[in-house]
Amino acid sequence: MTAINGGARDVAATVREAILAVYRDTGRPPRETPAASLLGSDLGLDSLDLAQIIVLLERSLGVDPFRDARATTPHPPIRTVDHLVTLYSDALSGRS
Amino acid sequence: MPASNPAPAPEVAEVSAPARLAAAIDAVAATDPDRVAIVTAAGLGTDLRRAVSYGTLAGDVAALERRLADSRPIGVVARASGLAPLIALVAACGRQRVPLALVAEDSRDLVGELRDWSVCGNDLEVSRPPQGRTRREFDSSSPQIVVATSGTSGPPKLVEHSWDSLLAAARLAEQWHGRGWILVYDATRWAGTQVWLQAILTGGRVIVPASRDPDCVARAAADENVTILPATPTLLRRVIASADSDAVGRMSLDRITLGGEAADGQLLQQARALFPAARVTHVYATTELGEVFRVSDGLPGFPAEWLGRPLPGGAKLSTRRDGELLVQLSRDTAEVATGDVVERRGDRYEFAGRRSDTIVVGGAKVFPRRVEDVLRAVPGVADARAYGLPNAITGEIVAAQIVVTDPLPDGVTPESLRGAALAACRGALEPHSVPRVLDFTRKLFTNPSGKVSRRPVGQ
Numbered sequence: 001m002t003a004i005n006g007g008a009r010d011v012a013a014t015v016r017e018a019i020l021a022v023y024r025d026t027g028r029p030p031r032e033t034p035a036a037s038l039l040g041s042d043l044g045l046d047s048l049d050l051a052q053i054i055v056l057l058e059r060s061l062g063v064d065p066f067r068d069a070r071a072t073t074p075h076p077p078i079r080t081v082d083h084l085v086t087l088y089s090d091a092l093s094g095r096s
Numbered sequence: 097m098p099a100s101n102p103a104p105a106p107e108v109a110e111v112s113a114p115a116r117l118a119a120a121i122d123a124v125a126a127t128d129p130d131r132v133a134i135v136t137a138a139g140l141g142t143d144l145r146r147a148v149s150y151g152t153l154a155g156d157v158a159a160l161e162r163r164l165a166d167s168r169p170i171g172v173v174a175r176a177s178g179l180a181p182l183i184a185l186v187a188a189c190g191r192q193r194v195p196l197a198l199v200a201e202d203s204r205d206l207v208g209e210l211r212d213w214s215v216c217g218n219d220l221e222v223s224r225p226p227q228g229r230t231r232r233e234f235d236s237s238s239p240q241i242v243v244a245t246s247g248t249s250g251p252p253k254l255v256e257h258s259w260d261s262l263l264a265a266a267r268l269a270e271q272w273h274g275r276g277w278i279l280v281y282d283a284t285r286w287a288g289t290q291v292w293l294q295a296i297l298t299g300g301r302v303i304v305p306a307s308r309d310p311d312c313v314a315r316a317a318a319d320e321n322v323t324i325l326p327a328t329p330t331l332l333r334r335v336i337a338s339a340d341s342d343a344v345g346r347m348s349l350d351r352i353t354l355g356g357e358a359a360d361g362q363l364l365q366q367a368r369a370l371f372p373a374a375r376v377t378h379v380y381a382t383t384e385l386g387e388v389f390r391v392s393d394g395l396p397g398f399p400a401e402w403l404g405r406p407l408p409g410g411a412k413l414s415t416r417r418d419g420e421l422l423v424q425l426s427r428d429t430a431e432v433a434t435g436d437v438v439e440r441r442g443d444r445y446e447f448a449g450r451r452s453d454t455i456v457v458g459g460a461k462v463f464p465r466r467v468e469d470v471l472r473a474v475p476g477v478a479d480a481r482a483y484g485l486p487n488a489i490t491g492e493i494v495a496a497q498i499v500v501t502d503p504l505p506d507g508v509t510p511e512s513l514r515g516a517a518l519a520a521c522r523g524a525l526e527p528h529s530v531p532r533v534l535d536f537t538r539k540l541f542t543n544p545s546g547k548v549s550r551r552p553v554g555q
Contacts, residue, residue: 047490066488
C-alpha cells in the first residue's frame with residue numbers, strides 16, 4: 001500500500017512499518033509494536049488487518065509465505081510480531 | 097462540413113430488414129452522392145483523416161453484391177478493419193441474404209466454428225468457399241448475423257442474431273436524420289454496430305476518432321460537428337476529467353447515450369453540467385438480448401415501478417433473490433439472467449455491479465462498483481476501479497486504483513488525497529469493503545469494449 005523500503009532486508013523493521021501503515025490507513029493512531037506483543041489482543045489487529053499486512057510485506061519483501069507454504073507444510077500459528085518476523089525471515093532464506 | 101440536409105428516403109423503413117441498410121445507402125447516394133458517410137482517423141488534425149461519401153459506399157456495396165451473387169458463400173466472416181469496407185460488407189450481405197459474422201480482433205479464435213465460411217477483408221474480395229461448398233439463401237432457422245460477445249463475464253462467445261433484432265433499436269424518425277455520431281466502440285461489437293447502423297440508416301455521418309484518448313475523442317467530436325456521443329461511462333468520465341478543455345468547450349452535443357456499464361449519479365450530474373444542451377440517456381443492453389430499456393431522467397438506475405410489468409419494448413424485468421436482474425424479452429421467451437445485480441434505493445433500482453465482479457472478503461460480498469462510486473466522489477479523484485486481490489487470510493481483499501485529476505484541487509496533495517479517499521470509504525462502506533490496497537495510476541485498464549476491467553492488475 002505504501003512504498004516500504006524494498007531494498008533493505010531488515011525484516012523486523014519492514015514488519016513494523018507494515019503494521020504502522022495499517023494503523024495509518026485505517027485511521028488509527030500509531031503505537032509501539034514490541035516483538036513479543038500479541039497481534040490481536042495487544043495490537044488490536046484483526047484478520048483484515050493481517051490480510052493487508054501480508055500484501056504489504058509481499059510487495060516490500062517479495063514473498064508471501066502464507067501462499068507459498070500452503071501446498072507443503074502448515075505454518076506455525078502467527079500470534080506475535082516476532083512470529084511474523086520469523087516466518088518472513090525463514091521464507092526469504094529458504095528462497096535464496 | 098457537409099450539409100446535413102436530411103434526405104433519407106421514407107421508403108427505407110418499408111424495405112425488408114436485411115436489405116434496409118443497402119437501401120438507405122442507395123437512397124442518399126442517388127440524391128446527394130458527395131454527402132460524407134464516414135470519417136476515420138479524426139481528431140488529430142492530420143492528413144490521415146479520411147472521408148468516405150455515400151456515393152463511394154454505394155459503389156462498394158454494389159461491387160460486393162455482384163461478388164456474393166457470383167461465389168455464393170455459405171456465410172462470410174468480416175475481417176475488414178476499416179469501417180467503410182465493413183459497412184459495405186454488412187449492407188451487401190444483408191441484401192444478398194448471406195449470413196455474416198462480425199468478429200472482433202480479440203475473438204478471432206472463435207471463427208473455427210465457422211470454418212466453412214468465406215472471408216472478406218478491407219480489399220472487399222470474398223474468398224472462395226472452402227471445398228467449393230456453396231449455400232442456399234438464409235431462412236428463418238439459419239443464422240443471419242453472428243456477433244461475438246464482449247467477454248465482460250467470461251470468455252467471448254458467438255451469438256446469433258436476426259436482422260430484425262440488429263435493427264430493432266434504430267430510430268428512423270426525422271429528428272435523427274443527417275446527424276454526426278462519434279464511434280468509440282469496436283465497430284464489430286453489438287454496441288458499435290448500433291451506432292453506425294443508426295447513423296447510416298438516417299443519412300448521417302459516423303466519425304471515428306484516431307484513438308480513444310480523451311483529447312482525441314473531444315477534438316474529433318468538436319472538429320467534425322458531432323452531436324451524438326454514444327459511450328461507456330468510463331470513456332465519458334475520462335473526457336470530462338482529462339480531455340483538452342478547449343476541445344470540450346467546442347463540443348456541441350445534444351445527446352449522450354451511455355451504455356455497457358452502469359452510470360453513477362455523479363457522472364450523470366457532471367455530464368449535465370458540462371453539456372447542458374445534451375439529453376443524457378442510459379441504455380441497458382447486452383449482446384445476447386439487444387437493447388432492453390433506456391432511462392433518460394438523469395438519475396442512476398431505473399424506476400422501481402418498472403419491475404414486474406411490461407416495458408414499452410415488451411420486455412419484463414424481475415430479480416432473483418440475490419438481486420440479479422432477470423429479463424424476459426417477450427411473453428413466449430424464457431427469462432434470461434443478466435449477471436447484473438441491482439439494489440433497491442428509495443424508488444429506484446440501482447446497479448450494484450456484475451455478479452461475476454463480486455469480491456468475497458472473509459465470506460462477505462463486496463460490489464466493486466459501490467467502492468468505486470465512493471472513491472470517485474472524493475475531490476481530486478478523476479476515476480477509480482476496485483477489484484479483489486487473492487489473500488490467504490480472508491480469501492480476497494478489496495484493492496483499488498485511483499486516477500487523480502490534473503491538476504489536483506487546491507490544497508490537495510497525493511498523500512492527503514490518499515487519506516481522504518480511505519476516510520471516505522470508512523465513512524460510507526462496511527469495514528470489509530474498505531480498500532486495503534490503494535494505488536495511484538495514470539490510466540485505468542479497459543477491455544476491448546471500453547469497460548473498466550476488474551481483474552487484478554497484471555492479469
